[in-house]
Amino acid sequence: MSATPQPDWEDLYSQARAVARNAYAPYSRYHVGAAGLVDDGRIVVGCNVENASYGLTLCAECSMVCAMHSGGGGRLLAVAVVGGFDVDDLKMGKPCGRCRQLLFEAGGAGLPVNEHHTLAEILPDAFGPDELR
Numbered sequence: 001m002s003a004t005p006q007p008d009w010e011d012l013y014s015q016a017r018a019v020a021r022n023a024y025a026p027y028s029r030y031h032v033g034a035a036g037l038v039d040d041g042r043i044v045v046g047c048n049v050e051n052a053s054y055g056l057t058l059c060a061e062c063s064m065v066c067a068m069h070s071g072g073g074g075r076l077l078a079v080a081v082v083g084g085f086d087v088d089d090l091k092m093g094k095p096c097g098r099c100r101q102l103l104f105e106a107g108g109a110g111l112p113v114n115e116h117h118t119l120a121e122i123l124p125d126a127f128g129p130d131e132l133r
Contacts, residue, residue: 007078076107
């Protein structure tokens with residue numbers, strides 16, 4: 001049995017910054033990138049994709065979770081999120097409420113987000129699949 005992959009936070013932030021450059025953000029001009037380590041060792045990434053109908057905008061974390069499932073599924077072990085108006089100076093970002101819920105389902109309460117916090121800390125008393133059983 002292989003060991004559980006450990007996050008290389010520098011690499012996760014680097015990949016999040018790189019994918020943020022691909023964001024489609026013509027309205028807010030705010031670029032967001034997310035990179036996640038999957039339990040099989042893959043790194044999945046996503047960027048925000050805005051829409052003229054603002055409610056249809058996809059967050060970076062949403063596209064990252066979709067990439068994980070599209071690439072074979074799995075469980076997130078760590079997530080890095082960056083954002084900003086200047087793609088050459090992206091800072092650590094915070095997932096919105098919708099994304100926190102998606103991350104909870106994809107990685108659970110103990111999922112480290114931006115190295116410093118677990119999902120349980122930024123989404124206390126979360127609702128998840130166990131409540132549906």
